[in-house]
Amino acid sequence: MPQAPQSYQGDPDDKEFMSTLAKGLAVLGAFGRLRPTMTLSEAAQVADLSRATARRVLRTLTQLGYVEQVGRTFSLSPQILNLGFSYLSTxxxxxxxxxxxxxxxxxxxxxxxxxxxxxxxxxxxxxxxxxxxxxxxxxxxxxxxxxxxxxxxxxxxxxxxxxxxxxxxxxxxxxxxxxxxxxxxxxxxxxxxxxxxxxxxxxxxxxxxxxxxxxxxxxxxxxxxxxxxxxxxxxxxxxxxxxxxxxxxxxxxxxxxxxxxx
The missing domain is CATH 3.30.450.40 (GAF domain)
Incomplete structure (x- = not known):
């Protein structure tokens, strides 16, 4: 059964809300069992971002080690498990x-x-x-x-x-x-x-x-x-x-x- 992307929309009146971080999380949340790999265009569409924004987000996540790139496709790296295990450990x-x-x-x-x-x-x-x-x-x-x-x-x-x-x-x-x-x-x-x-x-x-x-x-x-x-x-x-x-x-x-x- 399809998994709907999570919403990372914040309160527009909250001056401390970090929209850049929210966009990064939106891209991470777009990956899943039904979308293990995505192209730049697919990530932008699923996360509801412009291509330019999605490109910057994916470039950052790749440099940080949370995303891997092979040719035109991107996928989560094993390092993303550190985030999940950090929660489980609490x-x-x-x-x-x-x-x-x-x-x-x-x-x-x-x-x-x-x-x-x-x-x-x-x-x-x-x-x-x-x-x-x-x-x-x-x-x-x-x-x-x-x-x-x-x-x-x-x-x-x-x-x-x-x-x-x-x-x-x-x-x-x-x-x-x-x-x-x-x-x-x-x-x-x-x-x-x-x-x-x-x-x-x-x-x-x-x-x-x-x-x-x-x-x-x-x-x-x-x-x-x-x-x-x-x-x-x-x-x-x-x-x-x-x-x-x-x-x-x-x-x-x-x-x-x-x-x-x-």
Whole structure:
């Protein structure tokens, strides 16, 4: 599914906003799984910049080592990982969660993932795939629409109602499968219900056959810093079985992770 470029527009009245830095980030954000390489013209178009500006940005990023150039095409260099790992290193809960997720995945034979909320997307920060192969290929850094994932809905529930509505209305709701909830009021109600019950189940809404259950990871103040899920194929596990077998396991794991939060 396509990943929309992030917006790097700042407040035009903010005198301290650095538009040059924002343009550089716009170009970096334009690269992704669907656009691993780009020409100068493509980068300018995707990042909504002039060719001259895109050329200066790419030249700077290349000299800094974050972008590589081969002929007319540009791509991210491995050095860009330093930025992502710097963020991950500040999130101690991820290090705590990963071995617990690995043990749970191996014991239950299902994929276990952790994600954070970023805008209208979730971003995977840890993932332990099961040996069973599913059609969805995801890794750390992958993004999915928060509205249609268990990880996303359980995290959206920790926002205030006005902010949930703002995010719902800020994007085009797409039907990925016949089960996808596309009505805004129905989505809002589901998000609030999931917050009330402290878990979310999404059943074949993002992909046929994909069923997932997620719980939040809370800090000491009760705010959600992330979420952890177990995903399975609908032919293997019913919704009731997920509640009976998976929910207690996920809550136990999330509780162990939350216990080390400062």
């Amino acid at each position: 999130q101690s809960w991820i290090d705590r969660a990963l071995p617990l997720m690995r043990e749970l995945s191996e014991r239950l034979g299902e994929t276990c993932s952790a994600a954070i909320l970023q805008g209208n997307d979730i971003v995977y920060v840890a993932r332990v795939p099961a040996r069973r192969i599913m059609s969805t290929t995801l890794s750390v850094g992958s993004r999915l629409p928060a509205m249609h994932t268990a990880l996303g809905r359980v995290l959206l529930g920790y926002l205030d109602e006005a902010e949930i509505w703002r995010r719902l209305k800020s994007q085009r709701i797409e039907a990925y499968t016949p089960q996808t909830i596309t009505d805004l009021q129905a989505l809002f109600d589901r998000i609030r219900d999931d917050r009330e019950q402290k878990f979310s189940i999404v059943d074949e809404e993002l992909e046929r056959g994909l069923r997932a259950l997620a719980v939040p990871v809370l800090d000491r103040s009760g705010q959600a810093v992330g979420a952890i899920n177990l995903s399975t194929h609908a032919t293997r596990t019913t919704r009731n079985e997920m509640r009976d077998r998976f929910l207690a396991e996920l809550n136990r794991l999330a509780g162990q992770v939350s216990s080390i939060m400062v």
